[in-house]
Amino acid sequence: MGSIEANGKNYETDEEGYLADLNTWDKDVAEVMAKLDDCELTDNHWEVINFLREYYEEYQIAPAVRVLTKAIGKKLGKDKGNSKYLYELFPYGPAKQACKYAGLPKPTGCV
Amino acid sequence: MAMLHLVNKSPYDASSLETASSIMKGDDAMLLIEDGVYAAVRNGKAAASLEGLKVSVLGPDLAARGIGEDKLIDGVTVVDYAGFVDMVEANDKVQSWL
């Protein structure tokens, strides 16, 4: 267990830095998590983060990277639904890193 | 001396429902909880074991499993957690068929 601080508020995390409770998530904590990885969140990042939160809301799981890539392609167009684009945004792995910023648990099957 | 029988296993996966119903007598009551609630579905094979018995099911367990109250055997009553406590209180003894 660990914790992360954003805007004077404390957020409980697991040992890998994922939020312990996704209901505690807000944009501030996402920004702080990204900053710790030297990543500045742009609109393109937010598009993926928001997509992941909606996906979790609907299916109760964080999608595997292959599933995420395909689904993004369907929703936001082929120029975004490919691993090159997603890895440029999230160099630590789109599913892993973006899920963390989105407050979701680590994707099922991600080691 | 009435006994409350608690059954928490699916009747299609375990023998607890059948055994419990064969043991019940007099004013005994049965409360189906957890996977036990599946026994109360009207057209299910297990419904026959409940014939003539005083049976209730725990509502939250029913809802969790997507079994609508309209699918239940006639005469089966749905109780909430407070109703569960009332039943325990109303009977002299409780037996859990694990």
Add this chain to the structure above:
Amino acid sequence: MSEIKKFMYVNRKAPYGTIYAWEALEVILIGAAFEQDVSLAFMDDGVYQLTKGQDTTGIGMKNFSPTYSALGDYEITKIYVDKESLEERGLSLDDLQHLVWEDEDEDWAEKDSIRLVSRTELADVLAEQDVLFNF
């Protein structure tokens, strides 16, 4: 990549009374990453996993029934449901979620994933698999 094998996951347990159903679902989703030819079968109490309208707020457990709708995204498009198991339990196909997958090659046309089969048909499907997991 070695040749594609036919993987079958046979689900036989009700969803919330034990942890089997959720664990099986996680194994299935993880296994989907290996791009094999995956099928699922639901029989015995396993058919209860697919009932629609599950609401777990009263029992304080995670409702994972929406996750079955994501199986199509994982390219799991063959979900066999044993008709006898349903009938024995007083249920019919109408009591189950409507699960679909989208065919990318046909402009994302929605197609049914669930195939209602008799015990004999299911036996034939199981016989043609390479690897079987039973939960």
